[in-house]
Amino acid sequence: MKKLNLIYTKIENFFFKQDNQAEFLSFFRISIGIIIMLQFLAVMADFEKLFSSDSIIPQDIMNVFTPDWLITFPKIVTFLQSFGIVETTTIAITKVSFITLCIFIITGFYSRISAFILLILQIALLKGSSFFAYGADFFTSMSLFYLILFPSDNSFSLKNFIFRKKPREINITPVKRLFQLHISIAYFFSGLDKALGFNWWNGESIWKAIHLPYSNRDLNIDFTWLAEHSYLLIIIGWSTILIEIGYPFFIWYKKTQKTWLFLTVSMHIGIALILNLYYFSAIMIIWNITNFYFEQSAKKTVHAAKKRMPTHSLSKPII
Structure with missing residues (x-):
C-alpha cells in the first residue's frame, strides 16, 4: 500500500506539481x-x-x-x-x-x-x-x-x-506535460512506422527523398556519389529510426536529454536544408525547444533555489 501511495504521489507530482x-x-x-x-x-x-x-x-x-x-x-x-x-x-x-x-x-x-x-x-x-x-x-x-x-x-x-x-x-504543468507526451508519442510512432518497412533499413527512402523534385533546390548538392557509398544511406536511415523511436525514452532521461534534443534538432535542420521543408522543420524545432530545452533551465533554477535556502527551511513547512 505504501508503494502504491508513493507511485500515485510521483504521478500526481509529474502532472500537477507547479514548477513556476x-x-x-x-x-x-x-x-x-x-x-x-x-x-x-x-x-x-x-x-x-x-x-x-x-x-x-x-x-x-x-x-x-x-x-x-x-x-x-x-x-x-x-x-x-x-x-x-x-x-x-x-x-x-x-x-x-x-x-x-x-x-x-x-x-x-x-x-x-x-x-x-x-x-x-x-x-x-x-x-x-x-x-x-x-x-x-x-x-x-x-x-x-x-x-x-x-x-x-x-x-x-x-x-x-x-x-x-x-x-x-x-499551474501550467498539466498542459505542459500533455504537450511533452504528445511530441514523444508522435516521434515514437513515426519511427515505428519507418521501422516496420524495409525502405528505411536499406537506405532507399533516403535516396528517394534527396532526389524528389522539390528537394535540394537551394544548396543544389550533387548526391550521385552516394550511389557508390550506399552504406551512408543505410546509416542515415537507421539513425533516423533510432532518433525517433528512442525519443520518448532518452528525451525524458536527464543524462541523455541534451544529447537527444541536439540529435533531433540536427535531424530537422538537415531536413530543412536538403529537402527544403523549412516551415515544417522550423515548427518541429520550436516544439522540441519549447518542451525540453527549458526543462534544463528549470531544474537548474530549482536546484539553485534549494542551495540558497536555509537547511532548517527544508525540513519545516512554511506557514
Missing part, C-alpha cells in the same frame, strides 16, 4: 506566431491560385473530398456573396485578418482569443484546399490549439503592458 517556469510559453508564442506569419506571407502572392474560385485545382474537385458540415473558405466566400460581398473583398479581409491575428499572438495581445480565431480561419483555408496541404499545415493547427490551452499571454505580453497587469500564478 513559464519562459517556454513566451518563446513558444512568439516563435510560432512568427513562423505562421512567415508561412502565410510566403504563399500570399499565390493566394488566389490556391484558395479562390480561380484556384489551380477547381473547387468542385476539392469539394468532393470535403464533408458538407465542414466550414471551408469557399463556403465562407459563397455565404458572404449572398450579402453582396464580392470574393475579392473577402480575400482582402482574410489576408489582413490573418496577419493581424499573427501580430496579436506574437505581441501577446489576447493571444488565446487570437489563436482561436486564427485556428478557425487556418482550418477553413486548409480543408478548402486539402490538395495543397502538407505536414507543416497540420502542425500549425496543433500549435494554435496549444496556444489556446496555454495562458501564453500571461507574461511578457502587450496586454499586460497596456493594462498594467502582473503575471498571475497559474
Whole structure:
C-alpha cells in the first residue's frame, strides 16, 4: 500500500506539481506566431491560385473530398456573396485578418482569443484546399490549439503592458506535460512506422527523398556519389529510426536529454536544408525547444533555489 501511495504521489507530482517556469510559453508564442506569419506571407502572392474560385485545382474537385458540415473558405466566400460581398473583398479581409491575428499572438495581445480565431480561419483555408496541404499545415493547427490551452499571454505580453497587469500564478504543468507526451508519442510512432518497412533499413527512402523534385533546390548538392557509398544511406536511415523511436525514452532521461534534443534538432535542420521543408522543420524545432530545452533551465533554477535556502527551511513547512 505504501508503494502504491508513493507511485500515485510521483504521478500526481509529474502532472500537477507547479514548477513556476513559464519562459517556454513566451518563446513558444512568439516563435510560432512568427513562423505562421512567415508561412502565410510566403504563399500570399499565390493566394488566389490556391484558395479562390480561380484556384489551380477547381473547387468542385476539392469539394468532393470535403464533408458538407465542414466550414471551408469557399463556403465562407459563397455565404458572404449572398450579402453582396464580392470574393475579392473577402480575400482582402482574410489576408489582413490573418496577419493581424499573427501580430496579436506574437505581441501577446489576447493571444488565446487570437489563436482561436486564427485556428478557425487556418482550418477553413486548409480543408478548402486539402490538395495543397502538407505536414507543416497540420502542425500549425496543433500549435494554435496549444496556444489556446496555454495562458501564453500571461507574461511578457502587450496586454499586460497596456493594462498594467502582473503575471498571475497559474499551474501550467498539466498542459505542459500533455504537450511533452504528445511530441514523444508522435516521434515514437513515426519511427515505428519507418521501422516496420524495409525502405528505411536499406537506405532507399533516403535516396528517394534527396532526389524528389522539390528537394535540394537551394544548396543544389550533387548526391550521385552516394550511389557508390550506399552504406551512408543505410546509416542515415537507421539513425533516423533510432532518433525517433528512442525519443520518448532518452528525451525524458536527464543524462541523455541534451544529447537527444541536439540529435533531433540536427535531424530537422538537415531536413530543412536538403529537402527544403523549412516551415515544417522550423515548427518541429520550436516544439522540441519549447518542451525540453527549458526543462534544463528549470531544474537548474530549482536546484539553485534549494542551495540558497536555509537547511532548517527544508525540513519545516512554511506557514
